[in-house]
Structures are given as C-alpha cells and as structure tokens.
Amino acid sequence: MIEVQNAAKSYGRLHALKEISWKVEPGEFWGVIGPNGSGKSTLLSLISGIEAPDHGEISLSGQPIASYNRKALSRKLAVLQQDGLPPVSFTVREVIEMGRFPFLDWRGREKDGHAEKLMQSIMDRLELGDLADRQLSSLSGGQRQRAALGKVMAQQPEVVLLDEPTTYLDIRYQQQFMELVAGWQREEGLTVISVMHDLNLASLYCDRLLVLNAGSLVAMGAPSEILNSDTMESVFDVKSHIVAHPDTGVPQLLLQKDAKNGWSEAGD
Amino acid sequence: MRTRLAGYGFIGLGLLIFSLLICIGFGSVHLPAGEIARILLHQLPGLGRWIQPDWSVASEQIVMQVRLPRVLLGLLVGASLAVAGSAFQGVLRNPLADPFTLGVSSGSAVGAAVLIFFGWQFSLLGIFTLPVVAFLTGAATLWIVMWLARENGKIPIESLILSGVVMQSFLGAVVSFLTAMSKRTINEILYWTMGSLSLRGWSYTAILLPYLLLGGLYLWSRSRSLNLLALGERQAAHSGLNVESTKLAVLLVATLMTAAAVSVSGVIGFVGLVVPHMIRLVTGPDYRLIIPLSALGGGIFMMWSDLAARSLLAPTEIPLGVITAFIGAPFFAYLLYRKKKAREREMR
Numbered sequence: 001m002i003e004v005q006n007a008a009k010s011y012g013r014l015h016a017l018k019e020i021s022w023k024v025e026p027g028e029f030w031g032v033i034g035p036n037g038s039g040k041s042t043l044l045s046l047i048s049g050i051e052a053p054d055h056g057e058i059s060l061s062g063q064p065i066a067s068y069n070r071k072a073l074s075r076k077l078a079v080l081q082q083d084g085l086p087p088v089s090f091t092v093r094e095v096i097e098m099g100r101f102p103f104l105d106w107r108g109r110e111k112d113g114h115a116e117k118l119m120q121s122i123m124d125r126l127e128l129g130d131l132a133d134r135q136l137s138s139l140s141g142g143q144r145q146r147a148a149l150g151k152v153m154a155q156q157p158e159v160v161l162l163d164e165p166t167t168y169l170d171i172r173y174q175q176q177f178m179e180l181v182a183g184w185q186r187e188e189g190l191t192v193i194s195v196m197h198d199l200n201l202a203s204l205y206c207d208r209l210l211v212l213n214a215g216s217l218v219a220m221g222a223p224s225e226i227l228n229s230d231t232m233e234s235v236f237d238v239k240s241h242i243v244a245h246p247d248t249g250v251p252q253l254l255l256q257k258d259a260k261n262g263w264s265e266a267g268d
Numbered sequence: 269m270r271t272r273l274a275g276y277g278f279i280g281l282g283l284l285i286f287s288l289l290i291c292i293g294f295g296s297v298h299l300p301a302g303e304i305a306r307i308l309l310h311q312l313p314g315l316g317r318w319i320q321p322d323w324s325v326a327s328e329q330i331v332m333q334v335r336l337p338r339v340l341l342g343l344l345v346g347a348s349l350a351v352a353g354s355a356f357q358g359v360l361r362n363p364l365a366d367p368f369t370l371g372v373s374s375g376s377a378v379g380a381a382v383l384i385f386f387g388w389q390f391s392l393l394g395i396f397t398l399p400v401v402a403f404l405t406g407a408a409t410l411w412i413v414m415w416l417a418r419e420n421g422k423i424p425i426e427s428l429i430l431s432g433v434v435m436q437s438f439l440g441a442v443v444s445f446l447t448a449m450s451k452r453t454i455n456e457i458l459y460w461t462m463g464s465l466s467l468r469g470w471s472y473t474a475i476l477l478p479y480l481l482l483g484g485l486y487l488w489s490r491s492r493s494l495n496l497l498a499l500g501e502r503q504a505a506h507s508g509l510n511v512e513s514t515k516l517a518v519l520l521v522a523t524l525m526t527a528a529a530v531s532v533s534g535v536i537g538f539v540g541l542v543v544p545h546m547i548r549l550v551t552g553p554d555y556r557l558i559i560p561l562s563a564l565g566g567g568i569f570m571m572w573s574d575l576a577a578r579s580l581l582a583p584t585e586i587p588l589g590v591i592t593a594f595i596g597a598p599f600f601a602y603l604l605y606r607k608k609k610a611r612e613r614e615m616r
Contacts, residue, residue: 050505074508081503088498089553098496102508108492108556155507 001026001159001191002047007056009042016042018215019056026158027189029182031196031206031223035236038212040195041082044161047193048079060159074102078157082164084148087137092128092147093119095136099154122153126180142173149180160185162194166201174198178205203227203250211235227251273557276550280564288343291571292335294579299327307331337470339571341532344476345465346539346570347484347563348529353540354547354562355487355522358494358555359515362425363603366540367526368596370428371435373537374443375409376402376523376530377460381443385450395475402527409435410523425607440535462587463536465574472532479528483521484563490518491555498553536570536589538596543569545603 002024009017017039024030032040045051046058049065058065060076068076078099085095096119103111123129126146136144145165152160162181166174182205185192196202202209203223211218211226213235219226232240232253239256289301303323308331310319321328353366367373379401382388393400416431417423443460493514496504505511529536543565544558551557573591580586 048506050502070505070510071508074506079506081506085503086498086500090495090498094495094554095499098492098499098507101492101496104492106489151507 001028001061002193003059004043004047005057005059007043007046007053007058009039009046009051009053015215017046017053020212020217022210022217022220024159024191024193026191027185029185029192029194029205029207031194031202031209032212033196033199033202033209034212034218037214039215040212041163042215043212044079044163044193044195048077048161049073071102074155074157076157077159077161078152078155079161080148080152080163080165082167084141084145084165084168085136085151087139087144089135089137091133091135092139092150093123093132095147096122096128096150096154099151102155118154118156122150125153125184126150141168142170142176145169145173145177146180149177153184157190159191159193162192164195164197167197174201181205199227200252203252204245204248223250227253269554269556272551273560276557276561277564280561280568284343284564284568287568287571288339291339291342291575292331294575295330295335296582297327297330299331303327304331308336337473338465338468338574341468341473341476342465342570342574343567344473344480345529345533345536346543346566346568346573348476348480348525348566349536349539350543350562350566350569351480351484351487351540351559352522352525352529353566354544354555354558355490355494355518356540357544358497358558359518359522360423360428361497362423362428363545363607364425364429364541364600366538367522367530368436368535368537368539369432369541369600371409371413371432371439372406372523372526373530373535374436374439376406376527377443377535378409378439379403379405379527380531381446381460385446395471398531399475399479399524399528402531403524406527406530407520407523409439410519459587460534462589463534463592464577464585464588465533466578466585468532476528476532479525480563483525483528484559486521487518487525488556488559490514491559494518494555494559495553533588536592538592538600539566539569539573541603542592542596542599545599 004020004022006019006021007017008015008019020043032043034040042051046053047065049068049070052066060068060073065073088095100110100115103115105111123132126149128146128150131139131143131147136147139147145168160181165181166177169177178201181192181194184190194206196206206223208221209223209226210220211231218235219231228242228251229240232238232242241254241256242251243254244250245252289304292304293299293301306319307323307328309315310321311332349367356365356367356370357363380398383398383401388397391397413428413431413435414423416434417428419427440461447460493504493509496507496509497511497514499507501511544562547558547561547565551561573595574588577586577588577591
C-alpha cells in the first residue's frame with residue numbers, strides 16, 4: 001500500500017529523518033513510536049504529501065506520492081492532525097460534509113450521489129446525531145476530535161494517518177477514540193498509520209509498531225517483539241517492567257520508580 | 269444552504285430595490301418613489317408600453333442622467349469592495365483584513381493618480397489602462413505588505429494590519445503630493461484620498477460592471493475552498509485543497525476588483541470590513557452565503573453612505589470616505605476589542 005524507500009528529510013542542519021525504508025501492507029494497523037524529536041511527525045507529513053523528502057521516494061499504491069494531485073491524493077489518503085479542528089463556528093454536520101470536498105465536481109455537487117447515506121452512517125457510528133447542529137466552538141475537546149474523525153471518514157480513504165490523535169483527550173475519550181478507529185478499520189479493511197505517544201494504547205490497538213529514534217529506524221515488528229525492557233531503556237531511556245495484558249496477552253508497560261535515574265541525561 | 273441563500277437573497281434584493289428608490293428620490297429636487305419606479309420600469313424592454321408616461325421630461329432626465337448612474341455606481345463600488353473584503357478575510361484568515369486596511373486601495377489609487385497626473389489614462393490599453401495599472405500597483409502593494417508582515421512563514425493578524433497602515437499612509441501621501449502638484453482644486457485631492465461618486469456618467473458604471481460580475485462569480489465559486497481554509501491551511505490541504513494556488517488566485521482577483529472600484533471612485537475605506545462582518549453575524553461562517561450577500565449588502569451600504577455624503581450638508585458634499593470611516597473606524601475598534609477579550613478568555 002505504502003512504500004518508503006530511503007526517504008530522508010532535513011530542516012536546515014537538523015536531520016529530522018535519515019534514510020528510512022519501510023513497507024506498509026493493505027489493512028495493517030501500524031503504530032509509530034519514539035521519543036520527542038525522533039522524526040515521527042516528519043515521517044507522517046512526508047507520507048501525507050504536505051512535504052517532499054530531500055531524497056528517496058514514497059509511493060502509494062505503486063505510484064509516487066508526488067505524482068498525485070491534492071484532490072486525487074485526498075480520495076485515497078486522509079490525515080487527522082494532533083490538534084484536530086479549530087473552534088470555528090461551523091456546525092458538526094457542515095464540517096463533516098467538508099470531508100467530501102475531493103469528491104465534488106466544479107459546481108459543488110457529488111459525483112455519485114450517495115453522500116446523504118454516508119453522512120447518516122458516520123453520524124450514527126460516531127454518535128454525533130445530537131451534536132450535528134452544534135457549532136464546533138461549543139464542543140469539548142473529545143467531541144471535537146470525534147467530529148474531526150467524522151470528517152476523515154467522509155473522505156472514504158484507503159489509508160488514514162493519525163498524528164498523536166489522543167494527546168488532548170482524557171482517558172475515557174482516548175479509549176473511545178481508539179475503539180472507533182479500530183472498528184472502522186476492521187469493517188472497511190482500512191490501512192492505518194498512527195503516531196502514538198501512549199505505548200500501552202499502541203500495544204493494545206496496533207498490529208505492528210515502528211520505532212524511531214533520532215531520525216533513524218530502530219526496530220519494527222509486532223508489539224510483543226518490540227515492547228521489552230531493553231528497547232524501552234535504549235530508545236526512551238526509561239527503566240520499566242513489561243507485563244502481559246490479562247485479556248489478550250499483549251505487552252503493557254509499567255514504569256519503575258527511581259528518583260535517581262529519572263533525570264539522568266534524559267535528553268528530549 | 270440553497271433555501272437559506274434564497275431567503276436571505278430575497279430579503280437583500282428587496283432592501284436593495286427599496287434603497288435604490290429612496291436614494292434616487294433624494295436631492296435638490298425631491299422625486300416620489302412611485303414615480304421613480306414607473307420611470308425605471310418604463311425603460312425595461314417589453315414593459316414600456318404598459319406604463320403611461322405621466323411624469324415630466326425633467327424628472328426623467330434627472331433620474332436617468334444624473335441620479336441613477338451615480339446610485340448604480342455606488343452600488344457597484346460597494347459590492348466590489350465588500351466582496352473583495354470578504355475574500356481577503358477568508359484567504360488570509362484575518363478578520364481585520366479589507367482592501368483599505370491592507371493598503372491595496374491606496375496602492376491602486378497611486379497607480380491611477382500617476383496615470384491621470386501625466387494624462388496617460390487612455391494610453392496603451394484604451395479604457396482598460398486605468399484599471400489594469402491600478403491592479404498592478406495594488407497587487408505590488410499587497411505583495412509588499414504581506415512580505416513586511418511575514419514572520420517564520422506565518423502572517424500574524426496585527427502585523428499584517430500594521431504593515432497595511434504604513435503602506436497606506438505612505439501611498440496616501442504620494443497621491444496627495446501628486447494632486448497638489450497638478451494645481452487643481454483641493455476637491456481633486458479629497459476625491460482620491462477620501463473617495464467620491466459625484467459627476468460620474470454611465471461610462472464609469474460600464475467599466476466597473478464586468479469586473480464585479482466576473483470577479484464576484486469567480487470568488488463565489490471558490491467559497492467552498494474558503495470554508496476549508498477556515499479550518500487551517502494544513503487541514504485544508506489534507507482535505508484535497510491546493511492551498512497555495514487557491515490563495516494566490518483569490519488574492520489576485522480580490523485585488524483586481526478593488527483596483528477597478530478604486531479607479532472609478534477613489535479610496536473609500538472600511539466597506540469591505542464592515543459589510544462582511546454584518547453578513548456573518550446573520551448567516552454564520554459559510555462563504556457560499558457570505559460572498560453573494562456581501563455584494564448585496566455592500567451595494568446597499570454604499571448607496572446610503574453616498575446619500576448621506578451628498579445630502580447631510582447639501583449643497584456641500586462630504587467626501588464619501590469620511591462617511592464610511594465614521595462608521596467603519598469605530599467598528600474596527602470594536603473588532604479589536606472583541607479579539608482582545610477572546611484572547612484574555614483563552615489565557616484564563
């Protein structure tokens with residue numbers, strides 16, 4: 001589905017991403033993890049086509065990302081940003097309809113008119129029915145993020161990129177959000193790439209993890225192969241215990257409390 | 269959306285026609301609205317034979333040759349400036365943007381004033397010379413203003429306005445200097461720096477109309493893109509919008525409409541600021557409604573402003589820009605105040 005070949009990106013003298021190669025198969029749910037400044041967001045913005053790599057190539061369905069025009073790309077690939085949607089005075093319904101933008105002809109009509117049913121199914125799935133006519137500026141962070149997900153769903157993409165989608169949500173909305181994405185992914189056979197800060201959430205919901213550190217690819221594989229005390233120490237510089245989740249057996253992370261080690265050379 | 273547009277549009281058109289009849293009626297000779305309506309309807313092809321001309325020739329002369337061209341020109345100028353203002357606000361995502369505060373109006377005025385000072389207004393491109401040159405100088409001004417205001421690839425709201433004000437006072441001084449050198453009356457200077465619609469015949473209306481129609485339709489066709497831009501440039505790009513080319517095209521068309529308006533009426537400020545905000549209060553943030561309704565609202569606003577300009581101190585005329593500034597500048601202050609309040613709320 002997505003193939004990254006020797007892609008590198010620098011900003012001035014900062015090498016944000018150094019020669020990364022990576023392949024994503026259709027229907028996979030990938031989590032991208034790594035410390036702050038490791039190049040996660042850069043990788044995502046290269047795949048989203050907003051920025052071009054300095055060298056190397058990124059292709060989507062066998063074609064270079066750069067060869068798609070913006071509308072064609074948006075019909076295949078959707079992005080949910082970390083900060084979601086700004087508090088504008090458009091209503092939830094209006095914003096979700098904006099997700100249809102790449103499917104409209106020059107007069108603003110749907111090319112094939114099944115949008116009404118699609119809108120309804122999105123509203124139902126995300127339980128946005130009661131909020132449909134509320135302005136975005138009057139919603140809580142969790143509700144606004146759900147509306148943002150609705151807009152992404154209206155794009156009917158094959159690939160979804162999520163950039164730390166749960167950062168500003170409380171724990172209830174974090175779980176709700178990940179469940180919604182996972183359900184959508186299962187039903188539509190979607191490919192998901194999500195930058196994750198919360199490693200336990202990543203382990204619960206992602207099939208595979210990609211670990212970045214200082215712009216380089218450190219490891220990739222299933223959570224059970226990746227999440228262990230050694231990786232935690234070498235990549236994140238934390239001492240931890242790994243336990244198996246009682247339900248599914250996926251690894252979950254417990255931090256060790258150690259005041260002395262806590263601040264030792266913990267680079268950002 | 270369609271039904272709302274039809275509803276608002278119907279009310280707007282009604283107000284527009286009402287304003288037109290009132291504004292034509294006022295003047296040294298008062299004409300009743302009913303008579304004006306019949307004179308105007310009589311002019312329409314096909315309707316003429318149903319209406320018996322029972323008015324004096326003088327009335328018809330006043331309406332058709334003096335008042336109607338002026339009122340219609342006001343309508344077109346107001347509509348152009350208001351549509352340009354709403355487009356600037358949308359694409360720059362800056363609620364304080366308008367052709368006047370961005371310095372585009374003054375930039376266009378400089379181009380036009382130079383041409384007229386040297387008597388070149390019909391050289392090169394005939395009747396298109398004035399609008400085209402005004403467009404070029406207006407676009408150059410906009411480019412300089414945006415370049416001055418840019419910080420790290422972003423354009424902060426206040427510094428854009430500050431750069432606009434700096435350019436505007438400099439270019440305003442250039443225009444005043446040119447008009448002072450031309451040894452004409454003080455009225456000429458006032459005309460260019462504060463705007464006026466007096467003594468403009470039908471030809472000016474004809475020059476402006478195509479710019480308003482084509483420019484307005486183009487900007488209206490981009491209104492979905494402006495809606496997307498309201499969510500942020502990155503968000504808009506992710507949703508399939510080609511952000512850079514859209515911004516460039518919208519800025520250029522809005523500048524062209526401003527230039528065309530300025531080259532027939534001089535610099536009239538704040539219309540593009542006040543009107544779209546008023547419309548927004550009624551309709552909400554959707555540019556599919558804001559752009560066409562701003563055209564109607566701008567026309568109405570300008571007709572009443574011009575009526576005030578020519579009748580408050582009659583027979584002396586107040587420059588039109590004075591009237592719009594009396595309304596617009598306090599409104600600008602109010603917007604600043606509201607922004608400050610919103611920011612303070614966020615800090616808490």
